Amino acid sequence: MAANEVPSETPSEVRGEARGETRRRASRYVVPVAVAGVAAATIGLVPALAAAGDPDLPEITAQQLIEKIAGSETQTLSGTFRVSTDLGLPALGGLASGLGGQGGGASTADPAQKLTELVSGTHTLRLAADGPERQKLTLLDGSDEYSLIHNGDDVWGYDSKSNEVFHEKGASEGPAAEGKELPATPKELADEVLKAAGDTTSITVDGTARVAGRDAYQLVIKPKQTGSTVASVKIAVDAANGTPLKFTLSSVEGGKPVVDAGFTKVDFARPDASVFAFEAPKGAKVTEGAEEAGKSRELPENFEKDFGKEFGGFGGPGGLGKGLNVLGEGWTTIAKLDTGAPAPRTDEAPKELQGFLDSFGDKVTGTFGSGTLFKTKLVNALLTDDGKVYVGAVTKDALVEAANSGK
Structure with a gap:
């Protein structure tokens, strides 16, 4: 066992177990097409570019670094991060419309629709957080923006290109609450990976890095078993406060990482309350979440x-x-x-x-x-x-x- 590898007596919280005709004909192919969806769900959101020049930091064991992550008290931050995802999938363009227009009536501001764009390509996002009650994620696409805002009991989605708004009240009891269970930041991604660590996993510290202007340690997680498609997971952890700054998931196939996600700029000061305020723009089409959910439950005849x-x-x-x-x-x-x-x-x-x-x-x-x-x-x-x-x-x-x- 390497000197900085996690011992088998890793705490239980770290060792936990990984946890119409066209429509009729299309229904037969749900399983193979769903493979893409499973892979996307596995990924969540992710990326960042590390600056040249690795910092000289005190030595730390993998166990100590994991404890630093677990003990991080970061509740507030704002910054920019980039998400690069490469699943090795063919282009998906036009597939939805080809399936008899399924989902065509959904609001373009619905997070379930919009955030699927992160399944492939490279995207730049702005992120702000003020504890568990207020978060904002903005997906930048040229001059267009898509914003997802959680403020108390309200969740708002706004697509500037279509000028459509999605709103859900009482998010803690609705679909938005389910969405919050998915990894949405580098820290949540790191938490999900660490929960899966155990006797089947090697966890080591592999040097340092400079990410988004911050000194960071590099935590490397690798399967000990053969047969996995995962080659390694690398997490850059802020040396000062234990916040994961970058997440990279590599495949045994080599080439570009499956996921490369990290901050390019980050500030841990509390964002102004106005950042999380939202009012539907004049003339925007507003869709209420409960109404949209009702539509999604309407299945084709037979x-x-x-x-x-x-x-x-x-x-x-x-x-x-x-x-x-x-x-x-x-x-x-x-x-x-x-x-x-x-x-x-x-x-x-x-x-x-x-x-x-x-x-x-x-x-x-x-x-x-x-x-x-x-x-x-x-x-x-x-x-x-x-x-x-x-x-x-x-x-x-x-x-x-x-x-x-x-x-």
Whole structure:
């Protein structure tokens, strides 16, 4: 064990376990298309550029640095950070409209719609926070801006390009509250990774860095297991207050990081209260969250019957086919689902979907039979021809081995 590696007696909070026709036809391809969504959810928000010249800081062990992060009392900050995401996915443009216009009636200011842009490419954001009750995130896109503001019981989303506003009252009880459970800052990203650390994980301190004008230690997290798609996670931690400043997730495939997220500028002073104030601009279209949620619950006619028929029990009394099983542990955990029905053929998919599915799907064979592997740089899924699905942040070989085992 390296001198600065976390011992096996890591505290439990750190060692915790990782935790119409077109529409009818399109419903058959929910599982493979959802791979992209799973990968996006795994990522959250992220990035920053470190300045040249590593600072000379006192030595610190990985255990001490983790405790510094856990003990950070940072409640206020404002700054700019950049998010770069590369899942290795084909272009998604036009896919939504190709699926019969699903989601087309949603407000462009709805966070669930707008923040999906962070799944790919590089984006610049401004962030402000004043404790758990007030946060503001602004996504910059040329002269256009999208702002998401949480102020007490109110959540506002504003899209300047369309001049649309999304508003939700009583956010602590609505969908916005669920959204707050997702990692939204480098610190939350770091917390999620650290919770997954255990005997399957190596955690070390690997030098120092200068990030957003701040001295920082570099915490490096790597799987000890083979078969994971994750090569490493690197977190730059503010040497003074323990706040994570940058988060980088690299894939075993190499190339650009899957996620590279960090502050380029940061200030820990309390932002002015006016930063979190919002009033809908004159002439803006305002959509209330409860109203939008009601629309999203309206399914196409015969959806449940068709979906259950096409996917062997999904949406029907049988629930998720024959059930969901979890195989393995740690970084090589695989979720297995038996749909109880033969897999759909991609050549029968709507033409808007065929190119997308074929571009990130490979035919594979094994003692289990044959199937299609849908791949990203982070999350992969194997859909066998007899209707079993294996999904995880693991390599192709690991998925095929799991299928061959017949578990």
